[in-house]
Amino acid sequence: MSLTITRSARPLAPAASTAAAAAHHAQFHTLRALALRGACWAVADAVLAVLLVVVRGDTFRHSIAYSESIGLSCWLLVDGGHIALTRLLARVRGIEIGDEPLLPWLDRGWMGWGWMLLALAIGCPLGYLIGARLGDLFIGAPAPMLSDVRGKDAAMSAAITVTMALVGVYFFYSRVRLAALRIEAEAARRIAAENELRLLQAQLEPHMLFNTLANLRALITLDPPQAQRMLDRLIAFLRATLGASRATTHTLAAEFNRIEDYLALMAVRMGARLSSVVELPAALADFVVPSLLLQPLVENAIRHGLEPKVGGGRIEVRARRAADRVLLEVSDTGVGLSPAATRRDAGIGVRLVRERLAVLYGGDATLTLEPAATGEDGTIARIDVPSAPPPAFARAAPEPA
Amino acid sequence: MTGVATALLAEDEPVLAQTLKAELARAWPELQVVAVVGDGEEAVRQALERQPALCFLDIRMPGLDGFGVAQALAEEWPDEATFPLLVFVTAFDQYAVQAFEHHAVDYLLKPVEPRRLELCVARLQRELQRRRAAPPADALGLAVEQLRALLARGVARPGGTGAAADAGATEPLAVIPAAVGDTVHMVPVDDVVYFEAADKYVRVVTATREYLVRTSLRELLPQLDARQFWQVHRGTVVQARGIAAAHRLDTGKIVLSLRGRSERLAVSRLYAHLFKGM
Numbered sequence: 001m002s003l004t005i006t007r008s009a010r011p012l013a014p015a016a017s018t019a020a021a022a023a024h025h026a027q028f029h030t031l032r033a034l035a036l037r038g039a040c041w042a043v044a045d046a047v048l049a050v051l052l053v054v055v056r057g058d059t060f061r062h063s064i065a066y067s068e069s070i071g072l073s074c075w076l077l078v079d080g081g082h083i084a085l086t087r088l089l090a091r092v093r094g095i096e097i098g099d100e101p102l103l104p105w106l107d108r109g110w111m112g113w114g115w116m117l118l119a120l121a122i123g124c125p126l127g128y129l130i131g132a133r134l135g136d137l138f139i140g141a142p143a144p145m146l147s148d149v150r151g152k153d154a155a156m157s158a159a160i161t162v163t164m165a166l167v168g169v170y171f172f173y174s175r176v177r178l179a180a181l182r183i184e185a186e187a188a189r190r191i192a193a194e195n196e197l198r199l200l201q202a203q204l205e206p207h208m209l210f211n212t213l214a215n216l217r218a219l220i221t222l223d224p225p226q227a228q229r230m231l232d233r234l235i236a237f238l239r240a241t242l243g244a245s246r247a248t249t250h251t252l253a254a255e256f257n258r259i260e261d262y263l264a265l266m267a268v269r270m271g272a273r274l275s276s277v278v279e280l281p282a283a284l285a286d287f288v289v290p291s292l293l294l295q296p297l298v299e300n301a302i303r304h305g306l307e308p309k310v311g312g313g314r315i316e317v318r319a320r321r322a323a324d325r326v327l328l329e330v331s332d333t334g335v336g337l338s339p340a341a342t343r344r345d346a347g348i349g350v351r352l353v354r355e356r357l358a359v360l361y362g363g364d365a366t367l368t369l370e371p372a373a374t375g376e377d378g379t380i381a382r383i384d385v386p387s388a389p390p391p392a393f394a395r396a397a398p399e400p401a
Numbered sequence: 402m403t404g405v406a407t408a409l410l411a412e413d414e415p416v417l418a419q420t421l422k423a424e425l426a427r428a429w430p431e432l433q434v435v436a437v438v439g440d441g442e443e444a445v446r447q448a449l450e451r452q453p454a455l456c457f458l459d460i461r462m463p464g465l466d467g468f469g470v471a472q473a474l475a476e477e478w479p480d481e482a483t484f485p486l487l488v489f490v491t492a493f494d495q496y497a498v499q500a501f502e503h504h505a506v507d508y509l510l511k512p513v514e515p516r517r518l519e520l521c522v523a524r525l526q527r528e529l530q531r532r533r534a535a536p537p538a539d540a541l542g543l544a545v546e547q548l549r550a551l552l553a554r555g556v557a558r559p560g561g562t563g564a565a566a567d568a569g570a571t572e573p574l575a576v577i578p579a580a581v582g583d584t585v586h587m588v589p590v591d592d593v594v595y596f597e598a599a600d601k602y603v604r605v606v607t608a609t610r611e612y613l614v615r616t617s618l619r620e621l622l623p624q625l626d627a628r629q630f631w632q633v634h635r636g637t638v639v640q641a642r643g644i645a646a647a648h649r650l651d652t653g654k655i656v657l658s659l660r661g662r663s664e665r666l667a668v669s670r671l672y673a674h675l676f677k678g679m
Contacts, residue, residue, distance in 0.1 A: 207461065210492035211414065214512035218420035271415040273439075273463075307413075310440045310464045 037079060037168075038072070044164065045071035062139060069134035074127030074161050078169065081119040089115065116169060124162050131161075199352055204241055205299070212265050219268070230268055237261045244291035252319055252328075253285040259298055259317055266302055273312025274302070284319050287326060288389050290360050296349030297330040297367075297381040304347075305334020305379055313378070321387060328383040336377040337369060353383070361385060406529055408455040410437045411444035411470060412490065413462045417511065421457065421490070424515060428522045441465025445473045452482050455525060457509075460491040467491075468551070469619075472635050475541070475548050476669040480653075484541040486528055488521060545670050552671070573626040577605055579612035588612060590629075594643040594662055596621060598636035608661030633657065634669040647676035 049067035052058050212234060219227035240258045256278055263276045298317060306313045313333035320327050350369065357365040365385040372378030408425070412418040418437050425432055432455075436447040441464040448456055448470075456474070458467035465473065467489050478484055492511040506528060507521045532540070576587045588605055597604040598618040605612045618636060625638065632638045645658045647668065655668040655676055668676060 206493040210511055211417075214420075214492060215414065215416045217512040218416045222416070222419070268416065269414045273413075307461070308463050310442065312463075 034079065034083075038075065041071055041075040041168065042068060044168070048160065048164065065138045066132065066135035069138060070128055070131030070161055071164065073131035073134065074124050074165055075168065077123035077127045077130075078119050078165055081123050082116060082169075085115055085119060116173075120162070120165055120169065124165050128161050195352070195355065198348065200241070204238075205303075208265075208299075208303075211269055215268050226268070230265065233261045233264045237265065240292060241295075248291040249288050250291050251285060252280055252287045252289055255289055255292070255294060256280045256317070256319075258292060259294060262295065262298060263315070270302075270307070270312060274306060275312075275314045277314070277316040277318075279316075279318045281319065281321075284321060284326065287319070287387075289328070289385070290356055293353065293356065293383065294328055294330060296353055297383075300347065300349045301330050301332035301334060301379065301381070305332040305336070307334075309335050309377075324387050326385050326387045328385070329380060330382075331372060331378065331380040333372065333376065333378040337371055337379050350381075357383070357385070361390060405431065405433050406455065406526075407433045407435045407451070407453040408457065409444065409448050409451065409453040409485075410434060410457045411439075411441065411462060411467070412437070412457070412459040413439045414459075415439070417459075421513065424513065424518055425457075425522070428515065428519050429526070432522075439463075441467070441470045444470045445477070448474055448485065449477060453485055454483070454529060455488065456485045457488045457490055460489055460494055469635075471548055472552070472671065475545050475671055476635055478541055480541070483532065483536070484544040486525055487544070488525070541670070549671055549674070573629075574621075574624045577612075577614060579605055579614050581612065586612060590625070591640075593630075593640055594659055595637060595639040595666060596630075597638075606662065631672070631675060633672045633675065634667055635671075637666055639666060 045067040046064065048071065049060070049064040052063045052067065053060050212230075216227055216230055216234070219230060237258065240254075240261075260278055263274075263278065267274050267276065294317065298315065301315050306315060315330070315332045318329050318331075320329075350367065353367050357367060365383065368382050368384075370380050370382075372380055406429075410418060410421055410425075412421060418439070422434055422437060425434065435451045435453050438444045438447050439462075441462045443464075444456070444458065444462070445465065456470075458470050460467035462470075471487055471489075474485070486506045488506060489508040490511060490513070491508065507524055509517065509521060574590050576589050577593070579586045579588050588607065592607045593605055594608055595606050596618060597606065599613070601615065601617070602613045603616055603618050603621055605614055618638065622632065622638060629640060629642075630638050631641050631644075639657065639659075643659050643661070645660045648656050648658065648665075650656060655673050656665040657668060657676075658665055
């Protein structure tokens with residue numbers, strides 16, 4: 001029974017946001033989307049035409065002709081202008097649409113409100129003039145003089161045009177934004193689930209599991225009481241591993257108990273090649289940590305440090321308080337960090353621990369790997385967390401007695 | 402010794418080694434286990450010394466893994482002796498298992514089931530009987546073929562440093578940082594004539610000088626461009642352009658002479674096919 005921290009898993013991975021960005025782009029820039037927006041405008045213009053008939057007593061034919069022609073030409077100029085400008089801006093600034101977000105929205109096909117207002121400021125009057133002329137042609141009215149564009153009527157039409165354009169743009173902008181948020185949320189959920197799985201896979205390494213089972217199978221005949229003890233350890237280890245997720249916490253006492261279970265299993269497997277020291281000061285027994293935080297480090301120390309070493313060696317797991325920090329150390333006398341291990345990306349275990357620390361402590365916790373001190377082989381992995389845990393940790397269930 | 406089959410068991414986990422020995426004794430009472438070893442290097446030493454008919458090799462072992470042992474044996478086995486039958490034992494190496502199905506005498510999955518072990522024993526006995534009836538003209542050549550196929554399939558080799566195993570495919574190295582005293586020399590990979598394994602280090606040899614870097618050849622190998630650098634021996638990787646000629650000695654062995662270096666490099670049986678001439 002541990003407390004679940006409700007907090008979103010981690011910042012979006014680049015791949016996910018790229019996919020999301022590409023999706024927006026597709027949504028805003030395809031011909032189909034453009035046609036859909038045009039149809040929406042045509043319907044809105046028709047509604048406006050009916051309104052004008054009712055309010056001002058215009059003839060329907062007159063009203064629909066001007067509404068549609070002015071409305072659609074404004075829309076075409078603003079929307080088309082928006083798309084053209086976005087692409088132009090993206091090209092000028094060297095951003096691929098659908099690429100990493102370098103400028104807000106530009107990569108997703110949205111050029112920002114400043115440019116949008118410019119498009120409106122140019123598109124609306126121009127659209128109005130062109131649309132009015134088209135309306136004239138449609139009705140069969142004679143071409144009016146430019147000075148004839150006129151008085152109260154014109155001001156009202158212009159106001160209606162601009163308002164509709166603004167409302168329309170805002171409507172589509174919101175839709176794109178909503179879709180963007182939804183896609184990002186989905187991507188975040190998927191990544192969280194994948195990480196959960198990776199954590200489980202890293203902890204339940206099949207090689208470890210089957211070798212342990214092979215030992216158990218042998219001990220059942222050779223030494224039944226020891227087989228039973230080993231099985232108990234395995235059960236405790238499996239229960240903890242399967243129960244723990246990235247978001248659960250428990251006390252350091254519980255953490256160290258699980259490490260002892262794991263080390264006891266390894267001690268049977270490795271025999272005299274493995275010796276271990278696990279030390280937890282009583283004062284830190286109730287200190288709350290993310291469940292099985294140290295497990296991947298202990299496993300690394302054994303799997304990559306001690307198992308490959310012919311003579312085996314010693315692993316030490318300790319916790320101590322230093323001022324307002326708590327240090328958790330896993331050190332081994334194994335083969336040591338290879339240059340390759342430090343040069344290249346860290347292994348999956350180290351990566352998982354770092355990700356969890358980043359999410360749960362928001363940058364106030366570190367994991368460092370360094371060679372053992374005195375020119376000897378071996379590695380020290382050190383986790384440094386604040387001694388005042390994040391508020392979400394406050395209540396962790398005590399380890400059952 | 403004829404008539405009595407001999408075996409070497411290489412398994413680093415003491416309980417499992419003991420059990421395998423006990424279960425083999427039950428399934429094959431006449432089998433004589435001549436050595437039980439806990440690491441790969443010891444396995445090579447003991448196998449070369451005692452020349453057993455069978456080797457049961459755990460794949461993940463400290464020092465040298467099961468494949469490494471097989472490779473070392475194939476390279477160093479004396480011409481006149483019969484190459485042992487190899488059985489690989491593994492807890493969970495799915496890719497390796499696929500490869501064994503085609504290229505090893507047998508493989509066993511841990512925990513080893515008695516019935517599976519009996520099948521394995523029957524297969525080994527058949528094979529040994531066939532060898533006794535008609536000694537194979539070239540058991541070693543056959544084993545070399547099998548191992549070559551196994552290695553060529555790029556069997557995912559377990560163990561080593563985790564970072565290397567986890568990082569997967571990366572860009573080939575361009576330079577090698579080699580520490581000499583307080584200075585780190587950046588050695589362009591293109592300048593390297595050959596790499597040679599030396600205990601915990603790798604000797605990096607250029608036309609003019611050599612460096613020691615703290616890594617294993619096994620870790621280095623995946624970071625090199627395989628078309629540019631050829632493995633010619635378990636412990637030697639040579640730049641193809643640096644090879645001047647391959648010479649066949651009277652003993653049948655092949656050695657390479659190099660451009661810009663006077664020493665000669667031995668080519669092992671496993672890689673002799675690279676120098677057949679076109």
